[in-house]
Amino acid sequence: MGKRVLLIGGNFAPEPTGIGKYNGEMMHWLAANGYDCTVVTSYPYYPQWKVQPPYDKGKSWYKKEMLAVPTTVNGSAQLSVHRCPQYVPAAPSGAKRMLLDFSFALSAFFKVMQLLPGKKFDVVIAVVPPFHLGLLAVLYKKFRGAKVMYHIQDMQIEAARDLNMIKSKGLIKMLFGVERYIFRQADIVSSISDGMMRKIQEKAGKDIFFFPNWVDVSLFHPLENRAALKQEFGFAPTDKIILYSGAIGEKQGLEAILHAAKTFTNRPELKFLICGSGPYKAKLEEQAAAMGLQQVIFFPLQPFEKFNRFLNMADVHLVIQKANASDLVMPSKLTTILAVGGLALITANPGSSLYELVARYNMGVLVNAEDQQALNEGMHQAVDHADTTTITRNAREYAETYLSIGKIMSRFEQAVVNSEN
Secondary structure, three states, rough: OOEEEEEHHHHHHHHHHHHHHHHHHHHHHHHHHOEEEEEEOOOOOOOOOOOOOOOHHHHHHEEEEEEEEEHHHHHOEEEEEEEEEEOOOOOOOOHHHHHHHHHHHHHHHHHHHHHOOOOOOOEEEEEEOOOOHHHHHHHHHHHHOEEEEEEEEOOHHHHHHHHOOOOOHHHHHHHHHHHHHHHHOEEEEEEOOHHHHHHHHHHHHHOOEEEEOOOOOOOOOOOOOHHOOOOOOOOOOEEEEEEEOOOHHHHHHOHHHHHHHHHHHOOOOEEEEOOOOOOOHHHHHHHHHHHHOOOOEEEEEOOOOHHHHHHHHHHEEEEEOOOOOOOOOOOOHHHHHHHHHOOOOOOOOOOOHHHHHHHOOOOOOOEEEOOHHHHHHHHHHHHHHHHHHHHHHHHHHHHHHEEHHHHHHHHHHHHHEEEEE
């Protein structure tokens, strides 16, 4: 058995999207490649904001699972998963999200304390958010001498400040102070995009390891005969499918899709398909009905075994970002769009890291963020005028070259798990 790795993170498999998806795939990859892996996490709730079956049955408090993971050689490995209780709000507000994070950090603290006397972990990975999980990794390091990796998926303190979730300047200052302490104690600080890495490096005063989100390019790949795929999902072969697939939250500005659909009511062949779940979905459905949008169709989350076919059905994929978000992260939904060779219509402003990346590799149609007219014109261009062959070929090539889980995890293995630093 290889080195022992502990992950502390509030989201994990079987959550199908977001941080839980990447945490699950990371630990499954490590277990499959010979590492002794343990996870301290919560019960799956995202993106539904409700604990999902079968975990919602009974009154479980703490629970341990032993997952069998096929290895790269014959046989299987065991992945230990400790589920910790936490508060999950049905309608997440700023205050309720903070309570969710605090409740998990508190319950995870007791689980980490329970693991302290056992066999030592060589590497402890804390995944942010919540940002204060780094304190648990540092605690383990202080007692047992493990290497600590602090991996930042989202800059939580800045988001809380900018969205006025926390209005006290004194409290914000204190939180940044705690974060600086974690930065000093962590052996490796990592993040997922150039824009985030630049901002984190300014705060941390140390080099930031590039650990991007990935996609399995063998599972997600281009398919032929889009017309047949459209029929499989209940559409006419001549329909043009404009798809948004992902979490549906209030802060994402998805009303822009409805306003765009309103301008194309004279084009009944255009179908605006919104697929996913989230706390804002019901309100979005009500708004679409009130606007009389017959072309807007809502789908539930698709089963994993159908998802590659579902994505390949779309003529245009929407990646809707707020203006201040496009400088921080490549959206996880974009990685799968690139893998299937999809035509992505992306809202990102010139000068942002997302804009520069997409433009550099010519792998999507770019329009200004939070600009309804630009979005409408971009849809018109993508549906009727764009020469998509080069763009979609570039998208697939980028995914194969830079986003393959095997390549990213092999680099992570060398730099983080097996390095002597």
